[in-house]
Amino acid sequence: MKKPNIRLDISLVVIPLSVVAAYFLYHYVFGHPDNFVDGDPAREPIDNNVLGVIYKGGPIVILLISFQLIMVVYVIERFLALKLSQGKGDMAAFVKNVKSLLSSGKTKAINDACDQQRGAVANVVKTGISTYLDRKKQEEIDQKDIYLIQKELEETTQLELPLLNRNMFILSTIAQISTLIGLLGTVTGMIKAFGALATVGEPDPVGLAGGISQALVTTALGIGTAAVTIVFYNYFANRIDRITYAIDEASFSIIHTLKLKYF
Secondary structure, eight states, X not given: OHHHHHHHHHHHHHHXXXXXXXXXXXXXXXXXXXXXXXXXXXXXXXXXXXXXHHHTTOTHHHHHHHHHHHHHHHHHHHHHHHHHHHOSSOHHHHHHHHHHHHHTTOHXXXXXXXXXXXXXXXXXXXXXXXXXXXXXXXXXXXXXXXXXXXXXXXXXXHHHHHHHHTTHXXXXXXXXXXXXXXXXXXXXXXXXXXXXXXXXXXXXXXXXXXXHHHHHHHHHHHHHHHHHHHHHHHHHHHHHHHHHHHHHXXXXXXXXXXXXXXX
């Protein structure tokens, strides 16, 4: 019960800290006077000054930057978590080795291989082999024992899957809402620009430029954040599929080999 609470605490810390960090970046880095003409953030950015241009995106930029920071944190977390779940060495070679050892009846060697490989696939295989060895010590293997081993493999797999997919929904959410928040900045920026055009007498050039800048900057940040997040999400989803396939392949091999051996 302790692990879920730890994960929840991490999520509750990462998101607020990202928003706070984004706020300070927006006001004290992007909004630094050195980025603007005459040192005035209310005026135009200095030529080719990207930080000043981003600042002109308005307060909505704070949300978009916080999304980027959250995305970076969870991309790093997924890299590390999936690396651990994949285990040491090549998964395909490990599964092939398990098949070979199982066909030769070298069950103890399989346990040793699992201890070396570690990861999600090794955890499932070790559970299945341990159950098989326990049943083999007690009595002759029959159909009921095969079913029990298969059930243990399935239950262990179900325990591993949530660990593989943990926090993927956060990346998915960021990919979806970043574009929407960017479009919100586009709409509010255009409202500001049209408000400047509707000024009685001469149109307000500063307000018009500010509105257009906000619309373009927030659109670019929103789409860019969503695009990068989608790339990482699909990359991690592909790695999860490969690990899941390796688990299914190893589980099937164990059950299939035992059935051929005893029936």
